[in-house]
Amino acid sequence: MSIKRIVYTKTYQTLYNGIWKNNPVFSMVLGLCSSLAVTNKVENGLAMGLGVTFVLVASNMFISLIRSFIPSKLRMIAYMIIISTFVIIADQYLKGFYPLISAALGPYLALIITNCIIMGRAEAFADKNSVLISIVDGFANSVGYTVILVLMSVIRESMAFGTILNYRVAPAWWTNWVIMAIAPGAFFVLAIILWITRIKARVCQI
Amino acid sequence: MKIEAVKDKSLFYMLVFILVLGTISSGVLFTVARKMAPIIKKQKAMASETAILNAFDISYNKSNIVDIFRKNVRSRSAGDMTIYNSTGGLRAIELEGSGLWDVIRIVVSFNSSLTKIHRVVIIYQEETPGLGGRITEPKFLAQFKGKDITNGIRIVKRVRNPVNEVNAITGATLTSKALEKIINTGIKGIKRMTNVD
Numbered sequence: 001m002s003i004k005r006i007v008y009t010k011t012y013q014t015l016y017n018g019i020w021k022n023n024p025v026f027s028m029v030l031g032l033c034s035s036l037a038v039t040n041k042v043e044n045g046l047a048m049g050l051g052v053t054f055v056l057v058a059s060n061m062f063i064s065l066i067r068s069f070i071p072s073k074l075r076m077i078a079y080m081i082i083i084s085t086f087v088i089i090a091d092q093y094l095k096g097f098y099p100l101i102s103a104a105l106g107p108y109l110a111l112i113i114t115n116c117i118i119m120g121r122a123e124a125f126a127d128k129n130s131v132l133i134s135i136v137d138g139f140a141n142s143v144g145y146t147v148i149l150v151l152m153s154v155i156r157e158s159m160a161f162g163t164i165l166n167y168r169v170a171p172a173w174w175t176n177w178v179i180m181a182i183a184p185g186a187f188f189v190l191a192i193i194l195w196i197t198r199i200k201a202r203v204c205q206i
Numbered sequence: 207m208k209i210e211a212v213k214d215k216s217l218f219y220m221l222v223f224i225l226v227l228g229t230i231s232s233g234v235l236f237t238v239a240r241k242m243a244p245i246i247k248k249q250k251a252m253a254s255e256t257a258i259l260n261a262f263d264i265s266y267n268k269s270n271i272v273d274i275f276r277k278n279v280r281s282r283s284a285g286d287m288t289i290y291n292s293t294g295g296l297r298a299i300e301l302e303g304s305g306l307w308d309v310i311r312i313v314v315s316f317n318s319s320l321t322k323i324h325r326v327v328i329i330y331q332e333e334t335p336g337l338g339g340r341i342t343e344p345k346f347l348a349q350f351k352g353k354d355i356t357n358g359i360r361i362v363k364r365v366r367n368p369v370n371e372v373n374a375i376t377g378a379t380l381t382s383k384a385l386e387k388i389i390n391t392g393i394k395g396i397k398r399m400t401n402v403d
Binding site: 068069070071072073074077078081082084085088089092093095096097099103106178181182 | 209210213214219220223224227228231234235238239242245246249250253308330332334337339377
């Protein structure tokens with residue numbers, strides 16, 4: 001299949017929309033709580049991104065699998081049961097095998113249940129599409145989310161602690177900006193990212 | 207009878223659906239919890255043992271924590287407190303108390319005569335990153351070494367009596383005070399235990 005044809009496939013379009021065009025953070029403005037809360041360090045941002053990836057892909061797959069059986073009046077309850085099951089599995093796994101990361105994420109891993117991205121994709125996509133493409137959609141949105149989280153984390157950790165993934169990157173003369181480690185710094189970074197992406201979207205008309 | 211025609215109209219179908227989904231979900235979570243419970247318990251125990259080895263300045267590798275702990279540390283319980291004794295003569299206790307946002311769990315080690323602090327190690331804290339969270343920084347914790355515990359420890363804005371006072375973290379008054387309370391509760395407890403002995 002030629003590159004031009006690939007671009008018009010549903011798989012490619014789903015990937016492109018999820019990662020870039022309809023990026024859940026800067027385009028759909030979803031999942032902001034976790035984007036602000038856990039991006040003080042790159043390892044936390046990465047861990048949250050991986051957690052959301054697992055939950056989003058698994059829940060999209062399962063919801064798509066049983067979409068024919070879900071009564072429309074009970075779909076939100078059904079989504080919540082399915083999503084919370086996967087979140088608890090992810091939480092238990094991290095507590096058992098990666099306790100330091102679990103401790104660093106704190107309550108925000110459990111709060112993935114309330115992450116708008118996951119409920120949003122379940123309602124907007126998984127409930128209406130087949131299993132394979134729902135998995136692709138879940139993967140694409142979680143990659144888009146993780147990329148923004150890692151970008152924010154890199155900016156915040158390097159300015160707040162002078163490190164990236166605990167490796168020193170700032171020069172010796174650098175004075176740590178403590179504000180970047182706490183909420184105001186997160187808001188500033190997110191606002192700038194939203195601003196830049198909105199300008200780019202207007203210029204490129206994506 | 208097609209499901210499409212029934213699922214949105216039949217109350218019975220909706221009840222059965224939720225019951226089945228809930229049962230499957232509960233079953234999966236129960237299985238996962240059972241399998242993970244011993245692993246999580248082992249992790250928590252290892253976190254405590256690692257902190258106690260650090261408090262005693264005992265070297266270890268990730269693979270031999272349990273062996274090194276068993277070889278070098280003895281424990282003795284009285285009531286709700288456990289005293290750990292190292293082969294080098296140091297003593298330690300594990301403490302937990304309320305921080306600003308969540309509990310703070312620490313290990314405090316003392317010299318053999320229980321007059322001075324040897325080391326403070328933080329096991330768990332959820333304080334504000336960049337402020338209260340800085341209680342884990344080596345520079346802050348190093349202040350406790352050698353502090354006299356006769357009249358308890360004080361974490362203050364400006365140190366006037368270096369015998370038993372350490373500098374608090376700027377902007378983290380509440381966390382500093384919480385840590386001071388936890389350590390002093392531990393000091394009272396260990397003195398009570400050793401007086402009883």
